Amino acid sequence: MNIGDRVRLLHGNEEGVITKISNAGRIEIEIEDGFRIPAMKNEVVVISASERQYFGDGIKEEKPTSFSSKSNDLDQNDGVYLAYLPINDKDHSIYLVNPSARNYLMMVSEVYGDNSRTLVSGELSSKGSKKIGEKSISDFEDWPTLLCQFFPIHQKIEKTQPSFERRIKFKATSFFKSKGKAPVLDKNGYIFKLSENTKDIDVKQLNEELKKDSAVEITTKFPKPEKSIDLHIEKLTKDFQFLSNNEMLKLQMDTFERNLNYAIAHGMDEITFIHGIGNGVLKKEIHKYLSQLGNIKYFQDTQKNRFGYGATLVRIS
Template structure:
């Protein structure tokens, strides 16, 4: 029994997808409309693929077949897809699959609130694919929103095709129902069509936005930071109850790096970052970053009141 399996309760009519497995035989099941209910492993039974297909619950897995670009049936499903293909029972490779006759310039980013990280940028060839990363189903709840942007490549004079983008945040109930044959790659996986419900990108508006950002960067002076920067998450955002651990750490590290750069730019000789004790992950990441910088004289745990051991003093050269 694994995360992603579809199960039925033995003493009820509910069916759903396993989203979490805990110690002691406890599991969490996401049923229709996104509701989640707890259960014990011995209280549920896995619904087999044969049973689903016979009774018709709408989760039919397509039969394996090779992709033929000349097939009218395959051509009817032309478009750009996002595919998650299992490596083992937990890890999945992520692919962009272009089942169309047009190439695109592509950029895919992971979005963390107001921050983002580009994970791939480049050309997605016609009738081709590009691997963009790997994810573990065990971390499903912490997967960030994906922003996928596509700019069509015109190799001849023709009508200009619109650029488009999709933002994707998965729910378990939808994700695990999407298992089917992935075109081009000819493998079974979880498949999502990106050329449905698209939002066109206004190139003029995008250029104005980039121009504005560039002008602001030139005109804005770096603010001088305080001598003590508190990185406790509740000091940085009111939305922390809705953030994953990865998102909170990303925000804390961004705040740390930004203020350190400001301190260096203003010629400050030292700055202290208050990170608390906790599980030590933030402290470890801060010390790792500082150890790679050449313009730092040294850094050390700040032991004096009021921070105890929950702060790091940075001496700037």
């Protein structure tokens, strides 16, 4: 029984996809309407296995969608795709794939509320692909929203094609149904067409906003943070008992990023974040974030006898 398996409750009518498995034998299931319900492993059965056991080979299996490589097949060689291709049973490489005859300027970002992080930008060539990262299925429920933006390149005088963007926040019930063969790469995985259900980008309005922003003098003053920031959830909110684990982690990371930016803006040499020991998830996320920044000299675990619990010292360049 793995994340992504479709299961049915033994003592109910609900069906859904496993999104989380704990060591205590508990699982989390996302049912068709998007709600997630808890259950024990022994309370569910994997649908595909049980159907074959009781009904034999008469059950039709859903075959993966495949994409033809014929150049004259416009429906299957048009548009831009997002492909999650397995590295092993948990980890997947993420690719942008362009089987169309047009080149695009593109940018893909992860969105965290009002913040974002650019994963890749540049030109996506016709009949080409570009790797944008890797993700683990075991962290599926924590995957951030993806913002994918595309600007068609017109290499000759022709009718102007609209730029478009697509925001994607996957649901387990739809993600694990999307098995197929990626065009161009010709590999099996989870495939999504990005050039469907898109929102057009108003380039003129975008240029006007950029000009407006560049003409405005920045007068906002950021508060100077303390040298040590305590990220224990009880220090950040009184209502932590009403938050899910994901919501608590998001609040802690938002506080960390905000105070780090304030420290950089004020020219501080160093700042310490007290994250505790716990299960190590918050520390791991902080270290992952810091490792991707270019204006950090180094970061390290600071002395535990000083704080009494886990903390990370950040040296700012």
